[in-house]
Amino acid sequence: MLEVDAVIRARLASRVALIDQIGRYIVGAGGKRIRPRLVLLFAEALGFDGPERYELAATVEFIHTATLLHDDVVDESALRRGRATANAIFGNAASVLVGDFLYSRAFQMMVSVNRLRVLEVLADATNVIAEGEVLQLMNMHDPDLEVEDYLQVIRYKTAKLFEASARLGAVLAGAPRALEESCADFGRSLGTAFQLVDDLLDYDGHSDELGKNVGDDLREGKPTLPLLVAMERGSADERALIRHAIEHGELQKLPEILAIVRRTGALDATRAAAQAEADKARAMLDALPPSRARNALLELCLRSIHRSF
Numbered sequence: 001m002l003e004v005d006a007v008i009r010a011r012l013a014s015r016v017a018l019i020d021q022i023g024r025y026i027v028g029a030g031g032k033r034i035r036p037r038l039v040l041l042f043a044e045a046l047g048f049d050g051p052e053r054y055e056l057a058a059t060v061e062f063i064h065t066a067t068l069l070h071d072d073v074v075d076e077s078a079l080r081r082g083r084a085t086a087n088a089i090f091g092n093a094a095s096v097l098v099g100d101f102l103y104s105r106a107f108q109m110m111v112s113v114n115r116l117r118v119l120e121v122l123a124d125a126t127n128v129i130a131e132g133e134v135l136q137l138m139n140m141h142d143p144d145l146e147v148e149d150y151l152q153v154i155r156y157k158t159a160k161l162f163e164a165s166a167r168l169g170a171v172l173a174g175a176p177r178a179l180e181e182s183c184a185d186f187g188r189s190l191g192t193a194f195q196l197v198d199d200l201l202d203y204d205g206h207s208d209e210l211g212k213n214v215g216d217d218l219r220e221g222k223p224t225l226p227l228l229v230a231m232e233r234g235s236a237d238e239r240a241l242i243r244h245a246i247e248h249g250e251l252q253k254l255p256e257i258l259a260i261v262r263r264t265g266a267l268d269a270t271r272a273a274a275q276a277e278a279d280k281a282r283a284m285l286d287a288l289p290p291s292r293a294r295n296a297l298l299e300l301c302l303r304s305i306h307r308s309f
Helices: 002-012 017-027 032-045 052-075 086-090 090-113 114-138 147-172 177-202 225-232 235-250 254-263 266-287 292-305
Strands: none
Touching: 002 017, 002 052, 002 090, 017 052, 017 086, 017 090, 032 052, 032 177, 032 292, 052 086, 052 090, 052 114, 052 147, 086 090, 090 114, 114 147, 114 254, 147 177, 147 225, 177 225, 177 266, 177 292, 225 235, 225 254, 225 266, 235 254, 254 266, 266 292
């Protein structure tokens, strides 16, 4: 990861001062760096140790960072990773344009690896992520959203880059297509589990730990699984209360909604769904030979579920 961070710093460089400033601000905020770790770990697990793995690990982090910049503008977020968002400091226009820069820089980086399959994987991933963003926008303030439609947004918007990151490690190693698909399946399931826990923590966490405000999803009108389950299991009055909050992005009744979500077991149901996805991811690792990297991937499955931020 030190090598990856060095690539990130070098590739962020721009003659335009504001790009440098915003890029370094958001990348410097840290984060879990799970996507680049997946590139490195799958490459190592399959025996590839070339320098291209650092370039592609940094590439997926740039793509992820670009989506965060755009997300925060769309969601009007003021806090991420415990710090003010870039749009809160530099404005929406600058954040969107620097996000575009990071996307285009990521494509320069993937071209430098000179592998058509890499381009195919990442071009497909960025396109699907964009579709997921639009799907989520269409689902805002819709309390009648079906669970499967909610999960489709997760698979597109979040899990797709996890999937691509895991797949890239296999591509670099020249793995057979069946093994590549197993790696991709791992990433997809891990990414789904990770987002389910994120959605859970929005109703079961603390702002100082989460690095964002509790209830942000409700303020944005996002009908996530904790709310969908709570409406399914709650009384008519409780269901009406949650529906109204989703439709209007209203936080006035947040304490009451938190109590309903807990009382109906919606948090436990969401965590169980995340655990099922993590179990699917873990099963995919049977295709890999025993190694330090495989052990680290197993640990990622565990940590994706049992975390507080």
